[in-house]
Amino acid sequence: MGSDDGSKAMIWREYKLNHVAMVGCFVLGVFVSNLYSTITSSRNPSTKCDISLGHYGGTEYRSSSTRGTPKCLIESKFMKVQQHAVQVEDSIIPDWLFMDYHDQINVLVQAPHKESWTEPHFYVFEQTKYALEDRLSLAVVGGIVEPNENPETAARREVSEEMHVICDKFHLLGRFRADVNRGAGWTFTYLALDCKPGVFIEEGSGKENEVGAPDTEHQDLTTIGLTDLQSAVLEGKFLEIKWTATVAMSLLHLSKLLD
Numbered sequence: 001m002g003s004d005d006g007s008k009a010m011i012w013r014e015y016k017l018n019h020v021a022m023v024g025c026f027v028l029g030v031f032v033s034n035l036y037s038t039i040t041s042s043r044n045p046s047t048k049c050d051i052s053l054g055h056y057g058g059t060e061y062r063s064s065s066t067r068g069t070p071k072c073l074i075e076s077k078f079m080k081v082q083q084h085a086v087q088v089e090d091s092i093i094p095d096w097l098f099m100d101y102h103d104q105i106n107v108l109v110q111a112p113h114k115e116s117w118t119e120p121h122f123y124v125f126e127q128t129k130y131a132l133e134d135r136l137s138l139a140v141v142g143g144i145v146e147p148n149e150n151p152e153t154a155a156r157r158e159v160s161e162e163m164h165v166i167c168d169k170f171h172l173l174g175r176f177r178a179d180v181n182r183g184a185g186w187t188f189t190y191l192a193l194d195c196k197p198g199v200f201i202e203e204g205s206g207k208e209n210e211v212g213a214p215d216t217e218h219q220d221l222t223t224i225g226l227t228d229l230q231s232a233v234l235e236g237k238f239l240e241i242k243w244t245a246t247v248a249m250s251l252l253h254l255s256k257l258l259d
Contacts, residue, residue: 049075056080057147057211058102061183067092077211078102078144101178101185102211103145105155106246107170109163109192111223119226120254123163127219129240137239138232139219140246144211151175151188159192163221166198173249178242187242191250226254 049072056075060082070082084096111121125139143158145151152170159167171191178184224232230251238244 048072049080051075053077056100058100058185060100061098070098073097097182099179099183101183102147103151103186103188104142104178104242105145105151105158105188105190106140106142106242107155107159107190107192108140108246108250109159109165109167110195112165112196117225121223121225122229123165123221124224124229124232125219125221132239135239137243138224138237139240139243140238142242145188146210152190155188155190155192159195160198163195164197165195167192167195169193171253173246173253176242176245189242189246189249191253 051074053075054077056077056079058080060070060080062070065087067085067087070084073081073083075081078101080100082098082100083094084098085092085094086096109123111123114121123141125141126136127139128134128136141158141162143154143162145154149157152172155170156167159165169192171193173189173191176187176189178187229247232238233244233247233251236244238247
């Protein structure tokens with residue numbers, strides 16, 4: 001009898017151990033399944049990005065030096081970061097990170113003339129931005145060229161929305177790459193002249209569908225005379241390089257117009 005009792009006890013212990021092991025495996029399986037679902041839920045199978053925070057609807061860059069199909073690492077409505085393989089002379093760099101970003105516009109806008117002014121005046125913003133170390137900067141009007149929108153239309157729209165003026169002349173000063181190795185979109189720079197108060201696009205009128213609509217921060221609009229504008233750009237008061245380039249090129253263009 002004692003031997004039979006011992007055998008039964010051993011069998012019972014083995015049964016309990018196996019039961020615990022089965023429960024443990026089940027719990028582990030559920031945990032791994034949930035973890036996998038959490039990771040893959042951020043992926044967008046249509047774009048095959050590792051992580052998707054939204055759909056990027058802009059252009060994607062390729063050149064004669066691109067080798068194979070770039071791998072998308074992360075995207076949002078603003079940008080897409082991809083891993084390119086790039087041919088450089090006799091070698092291929094397989095981990096070349098490249099950022100596709102919507103094209104942008106920057107515009108220096110002439111303010112409507114006032115009788116008291118002895119020289120042309122221009123609109124500028126006083127503002128700060130996230131990457132400016134909490135510093136205050138002068139700025140020109142800028143914005144994203146929305147999908148299916150041409151750059152001049154975007155420039156006219158932004159000027160109308162931000163400054164409530166309509167300008168007769170938009171001088172295209174150039175199209176420039178933001179980062180020659182990593183992309184970050186192209187910037188179209190303009191000088192807007194012969195401006196007058198006009199109808200502007202009401203806030204909230206379809207703007208929720210714009211890519212650039214959420215990217216807004218407080219800014220104070222003011223005017224600055226031509227002489228002070230020249231001093232401001234030389235003193236580095238436009239803290240973003242695109243703003244500085246837009247103002248500097250506008251001043252060079254104006255010098256030809258005023259000669």
